[in-house]
Amino acid sequence: MRINGREYSGMAEPRTLLVNFIRDDLNLTGTHIGCDTGQCGACTIMMNGRTVKSCMVLAVQAQGADILTVEGLAEGDKLHPIQKAFRQNHGLQCGYCTPGLLMSSLFLLQRNPNPTEDEIRRGIEGNLCRCTGYVNVVMSIKAAAKSMQENVGKGA
Amino acid sequence: MIPKKFDYYAPASLNEAIQLLSENGEAKVLAGGQSLLTLMKMRLASPNVLVDISKIPNLSYIREEGDHLAIGALTTHDTIEHSPAIKEKFTILNEAVSKIGDQQIRNQGTIGGSACHADPAADPPTALRVVDAKFVAQGKKGERVVPAQDFFVDIFATAVDHDEVLTEIRLPYLPPKSGSAYVKHSLREHDPAIVNVGTVLTVGDGNVCKDLRIGFGAAGPTPLRATSAEQHLRGKTFDDKTIAEAAEKATEGADPPSDVHSSREYRLEMIKVLTRRSLKIALSRVK
């Protein structure tokens, strides 16, 4: 498989969950586990260009997949506009649900560069947060949308 | 959180998959895994073999055929939600899949998986039952087509045999002057339904009910048709009164549970409310 742009190959027991493979075998601990039944979304990653809950995918199902985790968002020291927007708009508190939220936001904005507030809330309904009450998360995503569109306009 | 041990196969062809299923009596088919893996992680289901069919080519498509729309069993809910053809011709299915879980689950979950999982509280089974979908299964004996009324056999059980794979779902086109709607009632938007109702109707001259199908889920072991309500309206003019009367009859045959979320009485009442609402929405969509 390909993770954050790098090729990787390894072994896993069939029952190993992708999230545990990412965290334990690949040592990418930015993706988190918050529940047992696929509700909380803290484990959200991008697999083949679409967000999935990595606790609801077996590692073996990701054979040949192209995976993006939160660690792959920034380019070296250069933060992704979505990361910047969350930081500037106090879109996180304890940070535990944040990586999953960043991935869902990325997917949303890639598909819908100018979402309405309702579309934003719908886009992140699979990411539970107990700290922020979502108010600043929505604001962060709106800001990210704006900044990403400005970059596009500038041909960046 | 971690399932019991199992062997995993990812066959490259349908025949290989069918062979594996017939050789392993306890095997289960894995597609998107959004329903099955939850059960396995909670150890409520522990198949000793998983046959992952997601690598089999040509099982994900939406095709407009002569008298029906064909959907490949591996088509994801997200793909269905964004299909203009389905939105236009089977709004009920578009609405049903749009209410499943959340974006991540819709990205990974498949229509075939949802149908075969046959959870009466899920959204697609009700919609598929109401549109009288036909389910195409492939097995050692070849291909067979099962109509919706025979497909959902019991809670978590369908007519697909152990060594068969569901490959396609066919939705017969609705006649002209038809409309459809799916209404879901749940605590939070993305929770499993407390009750869900789907309606498909066809209007004749003078706003008369030419055909009507009403189905509800989460009120019995399978999606059920509100036949009494359907009979009441057929041949009558659609108006507030007849719709309200049909809604009152909609609960006949319903057997909803009482559980941690809702009482039986509440569910029965909601079937009536949602029947009325979905009929009105479906009517408003008739062109």
Place this chain on the structure above:
Amino acid sequence: MTANSGDDEIQGRVEDLRLITGRGRYVDDLKLEKQAYLGIVRSPYAHAKIKHIDFSKARKSPDFISSLTGEDLLKEGVLPITQDEWPQQRRAKRYHIAVDKVRFAGEPVAAILSRKKNSLEDLIEEVEVEYEALPVVTSIEESKQGKAILYEEWKDNISLTDEAKKGDAEKAISSAAYVINAREGIARQASAPIEPRAVLVAYDKVKDAYEVWATVQSVHGLQELLASELQAPKEKFHVRAMDVGGGFGSKGSQSYPEPLLACLFARKTLLPVKWTATRTEELLEAASGRDEYCDITLACDEDGKIVALKARVECDAGVSGTHNHMSSLTIWMMPGPYKIPNLDLKVGVYVTNKAPLGPVRGAGGPEACYFIERAVDIMARMMGLDPIEFRRRNIIQPKEFPYDNGIGSVYDGANYPLLLDTLVESPSYKELLQWKSDTHSKFRGGNPVLAGLGIALKLQGTGAMLTETARVVLDAAGRITVYTGSMPHGQGLETTLAQLAAEELGVPRDRVTVVWGDTAMIHDGIGTFASRSAVTGGSSVVDASRKLKSKLLARASKILKVDEKSLAVRDEAIVNVANPNTTLLTLKEAAKKLPSGKISASSKFKLRSMTYSSAAHLCALTLDVETCKVNITKYLVVEDCGRMINKAIVEGQLHGGVVHGIGGALMERLVYDNEGNPLASTFMDYNIPSALETPNIEIFHQETPSTITLNSAKGVGESGTIASYPAVINALNDALAQMGTGIEVSVAPATPDAIFSALTANGVPARPSA
């Protein structure tokens, strides 16, 4: 994001960079070589004798390392689970692993250690336990009736009683012009931080010492528990917490079994031992809260002035845990911001066969506010008075502070009339009044939706324990390090405490590093809970910073040979007060000249009392009268938490707190069946709000500076949760009132099913017409 210290907008909080790049360090992220995995075998029965435990099947597995039972713990001399001394809750002997008897479903009956994470649950399943079921107590009624007595040493099931009295309430009620009685309640609910509890322990045989990493709200608290229960000196336990993914009370409030068991296994096997809770284990075992019910009587005179408040509160504390004090706090805080001359408040806490209760965001405060604010609304409606007007007639006036409530609390300062004025004068409020009226017109035209507006006022004491530790160090590089006993878990203390030190020492915020969560680096501390850290942690940081500044100026005066009083610190330099633009000595230069190359000062500043914050909340919602489903449309908060150290952080705490309360008011319930089986043990059945169920929240600020704290701040962490329960339920009842049925819903959560039951049980037709 603005910060009161006039800081940069771009950077956000100090903690943000690592968290948004996936470089946070939560306990489960840590890996030690050869670490083994701890698993707990839990009782499926709520009340049963343990007859026999058989590990033979589990032992056959190559991944099995070791096991422990309750008997093993007794042999090791482990003490029972610690119970807080205050406020005199009855002693109940319970062990980290059950001995002889289990008393709640989910209670540990055995522990095992596995080599591999994947096989841990296999091993747990292979441990065979034989039980003999006993009668189960699952309600306060059954507890009172003594269906079973949970603790043999007790004659009954009463864990705690408390009362607060003032004047003669009976007399006042009997002669009052208006009296209302109501039965109110909030069901059992969970903290449910998204990060489950976790612990990692490594044991050093040579030193006979433990390295413990834990996701806790107090490293010193855990250190004390382990030391006392394992009967070893505190210094043997080096406890650390780095990033903690939320706590809300559950991560500091109980003596949980797992950290201690991890220590025992680590010592026994010399392997590092890791334990991470599943969400099911969180919902089964982590401190749950609320489960309080109140029979309330409110009496007032002809003019709508409250003359008496009588309340009988009952609390279902489960088997009783480390802390049972929440409902005591409820009665002490129940008078709220009102002047009530006669009080008769009693609480009884009962044990049942459920998991032990503990503090959950607000810890008795939301219950208190809910009980009084519901009663106030019911009274206002009965009298035909506007709920805001009724409150105006009874709130403590600004000039009346400090105000002694007569049952043990003196409130420092607030301006309740201004809170209400700000609310009603806001454009949003006026729009909402119009919106409510428009919605009602549409309802009369056949649209089955009603709008309701609900108000709640909040008074909250913050600064529990009154003290916290801080040490501030200036080094030769001119950098400042703050060591705090506080334990941030999302509140942004790494940022706000840095701001406070930076302000006092005249340096930019980024020159200050905050260190927390390490019992070796910080000898003594209390932790973060009960909205106390800006108050106690903040005051001690200010105090230590001021002491450091004094020391520094004393040194500088010797170096510069000038009077100390002529010096000040500004812009990283020591300057002359009369001529502040000229640098006499930079901080770096001053630090270099110090004998040890650094200078430090400590503080264990003690507040003379708690400090009281205030707020007014307004909830606007719609009720679909056919489905009984509620949708929150908008929410307003006017908050007074004294001086805001960091406005964005204050608002973030309010957003989260309000949404937590919305969840509690409308959807969250830890349900048990008649056999004591928990029915909501996953996030499928225990529902917390998602982005779709939550409104935008508009916040107005008022700052009545605290006269108690050194930074003039008051706590705000729990504030949003305290007033949101009544704001939401009052709004629901405002909508219901428009149906003209006279039915009030007073038990939270008001799920659609609960509202439906309330209506139909009272003969209201299922689908009432407009």
